[in-house]
Every structure is written in structure tokens, then in C-alpha cells.
Amino acid sequence: MTVTLIDYRAGNLASVRKAFAFLGRQTVTTEDPDEVRRATALVLPGVGHFSTTERLATSGVRAAVEEAIARGVPFLGICVGMQWQFGGSTEAPNTAGLALFKGSCERFQTGLKVPHVGWNRIVRTSEGAESRLLRGVEDGSFVYFTHSYRAPVVAGVSAVTSYGETFAACVERGNIFGTQFHPEKSGDNGLRMLRNFCEFAEEGGAR
Amino acid sequence: MSNGSTRRIIACLDVTHGRVVKGVQFVDLIDAGDPAELARLHAESGADEIVLLDITATSDARPILIDVVRRTASQLFVPFTVGGGVRSLDDAAALFDAGADKISINSAAIKQPEIITQIAERFGSQAVVVAIDAKRRPAALTSNSSVAITAALGRQNLGEIFSGESNISAEVYLAGGRVATGRDAVAWAREAESRGAGEILLTSMDCDGTRNGFDCPLTAAVAQAVSIPVIASGGAGTPQHFVEVFEAGSADAALAASIFHFGIHDVRELKATLQQAGIPVRLPC
Numbered sequence: 001m002t003v004t005l006i007d008y009r010a011g012n013l014a015s016v017r018k019a020f021a022f023l024g025r026q027t028v029t030t031e032d033p034d035e036v037r038r039a040t041a042l043v044l045p046g047v048g049h050f051s052t053t054e055r056l057a058t059s060g061v062r063a064a065v066e067e068a069i070a071r072g073v074p075f076l077g078i079c080v081g082m083q084w085q086f087g088g089s090t091e092a093p094n095t096a097g098l099a100l101f102k103g104s105c106e107r108f109q110t111g112l113k114v115p116h117v118g119w120n121r122i123v124r125t126s127e128g129a130e131s132r133l134l135r136g137v138e139d140g141s142f143v144y145f146t147h148s149y150r151a152p153v154v155a156g157v158s159a160v161t162s163y164g165e166t167f168a169a170c171v172e173r174g175n176i177f178g179t180q181f182h183p184e185k186s187g188d189n190g191l192r193m194l195r196n197f198c199e200f201a202e203e204g205g206a207r
Numbered sequence: 208m209s210n211g212s213t214r215r216i217i218a219c220l221d222v223t224h225g226r227v228v229k230g231v232q233f234v235d236l237i238d239a240g241d242p243a244e245l246a247r248l249h250a251e252s253g254a255d256e257i258v259l260l261d262i263t264a265t266s267d268a269r270p271i272l273i274d275v276v277r278r279t280a281s282q283l284f285v286p287f288t289v290g291g292g293v294r295s296l297d298d299a300a301a302l303f304d305a306g307a308d309k310i311s312i313n314s315a316a317i318k319q320p321e322i323i324t325q326i327a328e329r330f331g332s333q334a335v336v337v338a339i340d341a342k343r344r345p346a347a348l349t350s351n352s353s354v355a356i357t358a359a360l361g362r363q364n365l366g367e368i369f370s371g372e373s374n375i376s377a378e379v380y381l382a383g384g385r386v387a388t389g390r391d392a393v394a395w396a397r398e399a400e401s402r403g404a405g406e407i408l409l410t411s412m413d414c415d416g417t418r419n420g421f422d423c424p425l426t427a428a429v430a431q432a433v434s435i436p437v438i439a440s441g442g443a444g445t446p447q448h449f450v451e452v453f454e455a456g457s458a459d460a461a462l463a464a465s466i467f468h469f470g471i472h473d474v475r476e477l478k479a480t481l482q483q484a485g486i487p488v489r490l491p492c
Contacts, residue, residue, distance in 0.1 A: 012303040012330055019284060048331035112212070113459065115333060115405065117436050119213050119255055119489040142213070142489045144286060146333040146405075162211035185286050185308060187250070187492075 001202050002026040004039035006065070008046075008055045016045045016078065019184035019191060025198050033064035041201035042073055045184075046080030050105070050149065051092035053084045066098065074175045074201040076133075079147060082171060082178030086151050101171055101178075103152040110164025115148040120161050122169045122181070128158025133170060133177045135196050143169070143179075143186040151180065175200075213487045214453050215460035216474055217256040217438060218249035222291075223263040225275050243279040246287075253474035253492040256286040258408070258462060260311065260338075264292025266382050271298070273305050280306025288336055290408075296325045303330060311408055313338040314381040317388055317395070320402055327403030335406075336438075337399035340384050341377040341392035341425060342412040375428040377411075384412050392425070393432045400433045407433060408462065411441035418444025426456035438462050446480035453486050 003020050005013055007029045020027045028035070036042065042065065046053070056062045069075050077085050088097045089105035097104070108114045119142040124134060150167035153160055159170040161180070171178040177197060183190030220227045220242050227239045239245070246257045259279060261271045271292045280287055289302050290311025299310045310330075315322050316337050327335045377392040396407050409429050411422035421442045430437040436459035439452045443463035452458045478488045 012308070012334065014280075014304050014306050015287075015308055018281060018306055022282070022284070047333055113434055113436060115435070116212065117333065117406065118215050118460070120211050142492065146286075164211070185284060187284055191284055 001040060001198060002028055003041045003043055003198065003201075004036060005029045006036060006042065006044045006056070006061060007031045008044075008052060008059075008061065012047065013045055015182075015184045016043065019194055020198070023191065023195050023198060031059060031061060033060035036061055036064035037067055039068055039073055041198065042068055042075045043197075044075070044077045044081035044084065046078055046082075046084070047146075048080060049091060050080060050083060050089040051095050053080065053097070054092070054095045056084070057096070062098070069100075069176060072175050074197060075177065076197050077178040078184070079180060079182060082168075082180050083149060083151055085171060085176065085178050089149055091149050100173070100176055101151070101156045101168075102154045105149040105151045107149050108164065112164045115146055116150075116163045117146045119144055119186075120163060120181075122159040122161050124159050125153070125157055127155070128170065128172065131158040131170065131172050132200050133172055133179075133193050133196050134159060136192055137189050141189045143181040143183070143189055145181045147180060213255075213489050214458070214481065215255040215438075216253070216449070216477060216481075216488070217258055217288075217460055217462040218246075218254035218474065219258045219260065219440070219462045219464040220245055220279075221260050221262045221464055222272070222275065223261065225272055228262070242275055243282065246279045247282050249474065250283055250285050253478055253490070254285065255460070255489055255492070256288065257283060258288040258290070258311065260289075261291030266385060271302065273301055276302055276307060277305040288408075290336070290338055294322075296322065296329060299326045299330070303334070309334050309336050309405070311336040311338045313340065314386075316399065316404075317379065317381055317390065320398065323399060323402040323404055327405070332403050332405035332435075335404050336408050337396075337404040337406075338408040338410065339392055339396060339399075339429075340380045340410045340412055342380055342384075342387075343422070343425065344376040344378055375425050377425050380412060393428050396429045396433050396437075400435050404435060406436045406438060406460075408438045408440060411439075414442030415440070417442055420444060420448040421452040421456055421458075421461065423451055423456035426452055426458050430457035430459070436460060446477050449477060449481060450484045450486060453481070 083105045085100045087099045087104040156173045157168040158172040161169040183193045288309040289307040294315045379388045379390040426439040438460040439458035440462040478490045
């Protein structure tokens, strides 16, 4: 199977590409809406500022992603890629997200250091008990975060993490997946999630 | 685990001409092995991150060794920082493409600080580590009182002691400790943050390689001055030194090279000691 990585000229795709290669999966990297439309599995990596996702709307990739999701193509958003699945972010109030999950992302306001950088634990919500992405990953496992904005705990959140406050670590609904942390940088636990995502896609996704 | 965050233990590989070396106070280099192999071993034994520094790239005026970075990155699935000889956005881009997650910049950041902002805007602040090699100024070295006060009062009062322009006077050095800049380390850390740095990697040149412990007062002064994470470096010799730098030094992460290389301490064993001392760490890892 080939995993299509969406390039929107923000941040660094090499680590994600390398992780899929390690798992024996091919990747293509593209910002062409037609290629996104034809994908069998879509990954939107992301670091940096929420406003960089504006490029996805103007390039036509956003519409292609929405079409692909509607067709049942498995879609994984990482970090800002997950935040984009929410309504938006106070980091860039004029940039709209996909609104697949309710609410929008806000900056940490806990008095702790921002950004939240380092390894922290994820714990499944009751909704996430049967999570496909987290299959085989124990509750309380450590994963690697680096972010200043966090998504709210709403319907569809499958795991949470605590950093002064509790926020969304993973989302999952049907063929839509997201992680606030970086599975490609989270050792064996993260590789397990990426493998789960690939296997879900290879089994034919939600269809 | 009160707020959920863990303190990080970072294994550092000082590399020259493709081999890992470790010196005492930046000289007397000893060969310690292959970077890719050592990086993998450190990650397996519980290191939270790996840093690879090409310590002679700047002094030799040559670019960093991309294929060493690529080879090291290919089997590494924890955060991987690369530094040494990064002079431009293009240098950084090549390293990211080779598999680095973060770039550490030192000399170039002092000489052309706008490079911090350029890399941060293109790759995100989380990808920019500003490395500061600092040496106490003689006045501060003889002033043992600040060290004693720190030890006596503990972490909660460090903010008062080190607020504003701190009592700690340390000078920034470049090119692997070869060139003095006249710049104050605490002030430079603040400026680096304002220009877009995501983390500060603070190395005490006085302590580096001695295995006598970190410079906790200097680390605390920098950690109080900035809101981004501070990685303490230089001087690790025992697990207790790490306890001290997380408590008295307020470090968010601690880096060590020589302590790990010859099998002196396993990272897992170090983390068990930290956990017993009440410091939150990623364990099991």
C-alpha cells in the first residue's frame, strides 16, 4: 500500500516518511489535489503555525481531502494536522479547520511552560476503548509532544493527556484519525499506531 | 506527575569526522564509536532524545556530514537534534531532509541572529534549538556565595535570587569554546527566545567533561529568564547530578555524553534513580 503524505510547505516530512519506510510502506508526497483525491490512505503531518493550513484551502487540497474522507479513505492528521480537523484555532482565528470535531484549539493557559515539549502519557477515553489506532498500545503509554495549542475534549476524542489541564491527545471517528503528539517520534508505541493505521487502510478502511 | 510532564534525559553524541568522540573541557578527544550504532543503543536503553553535534564543523569551516545524519536518523524513532556548522536556512533544510527533527545552532545564531527566525518560520519554533556555550566570568567564579544560597534555599526561591539581570555572570563562547564573544549568557538566551528559538541547550564550559556535576545556578538563572525549555549540559558524572540539575537547576531536560558512552551508566538505571528522588521521567521506556 502507498501512503499519500500531504505537503503544504510547512515543516518537515522526512521523519514521517522514514517511519512508514521502516514499516515497509511506500509513501508519496504531494500537494496536488488530484493525487490527494486518488489516495488510498492520507496523512497530513504538521508542525508550525495553524495559519500554514490556509494553503490547503487555496490550493484545492482541502476540498480533495473532504472528498476522499467522504469516500471512506483513511485520513490521519498529526499535530497541527489533527488540530486542522477541529473548527479552528485561536492561533489563526481567520483560518478555518475541517470542523470534523467540535470546538477549536486554544493556547495552553496553565502557568506551565509553553510549548509543552517532551514525553507524556496518553489515557483512553471511554469512547476510545475500542480505538483502532491505539490497538495494542497500553493506557498510560508515553508519547512525544511538542505544541503550544491544544484541542478540547469533545465527542470523538479517543485519548487524553494532562499538562496542567486535560486535552485531546487522539481523535478517531470511522476513517478519521488524529494525534496531537508525533507517532513518528514516539518510539515503539508510535510505530504501532502508524502500523495500525496502515493495516486499517489495507483492510479496506471503514467500507 | 503533578502536571503530567516528564523531565527528559538526552544522550549527546559529539561527532568529528564521522566518529563519536568525547573530550575533557572541549579538548583531548577520545574515540567512542559509530554515531548510528550509539544513537540506536541509547534510544533502546531509554534516552528520551538524541543530539548529534559535529563539534569541529565550525572550526574546520566545513558543512556538517549529511550522510552520517541520514544513517543515524534512519533507525531512530525518538526526537533527533543535529548541530554544528549550520550557517544558513539551506544548511538547516538539508539536515531536516536527512532526518533531523530539530537543528541546534550556536555560532551562526550569534553572528546572524535572523537565522533563528528564518528557520523557525519555515520549520516551526519546535525545530530550533539555540545552543549556548557559557563560561562563568572570573568574578562569579570566586563568588561561592550564590552557589551556597542556591543550595540552602532550594528551587522555590531561585526566582527571587535570579530575577532581572541575574547575579550569575557567564560569557557566551563560539566555535566549540574557542572564541569569546563578550555576550552575557542569560541575556542572549532571552534574545534567542524572542527571535523564535524553541529550546535552549546550555552548556557549562567550566563543568563540561569534568563529571563533577552541572552548573546548577547558571542553569537556574537561564531557566528563570526564559519560558521555553532549557536543556542543561556539561558536567554529568553521577545520577545524583541529574537530580540536582532538575531540582536546584530548574532544568527541563539534561544532556550527557561521556556518562553514557563507555557503559558507565545505563539510561534506564539513571531514570530509576530520578524516579526514586521524585522526579517525573518516562519510565518504563
